[in-house]
Amino acid sequence: MIIFLSCIILFLIGLYAIVTKRNLIKIVIGFALIEYAINLLFALVGFRRGMLAPIITRVDMAHKFVDPIPQALVLTAIVIALGTTALMLTVALRIYSRYKTFDIAEIRKLKG
Amino acid sequence: MIELYLFLAFMIxxxxxxxxxxxxxxxxxxLGAVGFAVAIMFILVQAPDLAIVQIVVEVVTIVIFVxxxxxxxxxxxxxxxxxTGPHVFSIVSFSFFALLFLxxxxxxLQELPAFGNATMKVASEYIRLGLPGTGGANLVADVILDFRALDTLGEATVLFTSVIGVVALIRSVGRKK
Incomplete structure (x- = not known):
């Protein structure tokens, strides 16, 4: 319970960066933090105490694994997070080359 | 599992x-410190596949940022x-909605099973059918490449779409001054 709440607090720090920061790079960092928090929450929900990683090493072994489904979903999400972060950073780079600032308040004032 | 709490405190x-x-x-x-702590936590919760992917993705992300x-x-x-006024308003409204969200x-979270006692309703079927059905020993790979292969196809679509977007934005040939 407390461990899940800690993940949510990490999520809220990312959301805080997105909502209140005025620097574009800080906003992208906020998105990355949210992605980490949610991936970690999924992996923690699928955890079972004292169980093994879901890889079958012996055919006759008793099936004592952690939940493989959250891990499969998170594997997809991590790769997608890389794609979105790269795209956001490229957009930030283009905005900087045009306005010479990362400050979103300044960018709104200039309006090109 | 005290080390999990220590890592989470470090990450926060x-x-x-x-x-x-x-x-x-x-x-x-x-941010890189948070990402690598996430990778170590994946190892601690028995998810080696995720730890490998997380380390690779983390390095690439940091390189792009730098x-x-x-x-x-x-x-x-x-x-x-x-x-300024809008900034104060954003902080106040964030605090209000963060409280509601918490x-x-x-x-x-009361509805979730307690930490360390995951219910294995769907997963037990995948574990039973994993080796005889697909021939793969790694159940995570079985799920993403066989049982839920369409999901992985969608992931590849999103990834390549974002690559197209990055290439279209970053190239300077044909860009009007």
Whole structure:
């Protein structure tokens, strides 16, 4: 319970960066933090105490694994997070080359 | 499992530094610290596949961040500026909605199974059918490449779409001055 709440607090720090920061790079960092928090929450929900990683090493072994489904979903999400972060950073780079600032308040004032 | 709590405390501190520090390069390094702590936590919760992918993705992410910062600026001028009206409003509204969200989350977490006791309703079927059905020993690979292969196809679509977007934005040939 407390461990899940800690993940949510990490999520809220990312959301805080997105909502209140005025620097574009800080906003992208906020998105990355949210992605980490949610991936970690999924992996923690699928955890079972004292169980093994879901890889079958012996055919006759008793099936004592952690939940493989959250891990499969998170594997997809991590790769997608890389794609979105790269795209956001490229957009930030283009905005900087045009306005010479990362400050979103300044960018709104200039309006090109 | 005290080390999980220690790593989470470390991640929360590093995340807060990443959002508040003035030097953007230092913020990105703090973000990398959070990412590698996530990779170590994946190993601790028995998810080696996730740890491998997380380390690779983390390195690539940091490289892209540093490349962008080297081409632009590494000082965050907005830190330490006088707070304006919209900024104060965003902080106040964020605090209000974060509080509401926390109350909703605490109610929702009561429904989840306690940490360390995952219910294996769907997964037990995958574990039973995994080796005889697909021939793969790694159940995570079985799920993403066989049982839920369409999901992976969608992932590849999103990834390549974002690559097309990055290439279209970054190339300067044919761009009007």
């Amino acid at each position: 501190i590093a995340a807060f530094i990443a959002t508040e520090i003035k030097d953007l390069l230092a913020a990105v390094i703090s 490349a962008v910062i080297f081409r632009t600026t590494h000082i965050d001028e907005t830190i330490g500026k006088k707070l 109350i909703a989350v605490i109610n929702a």
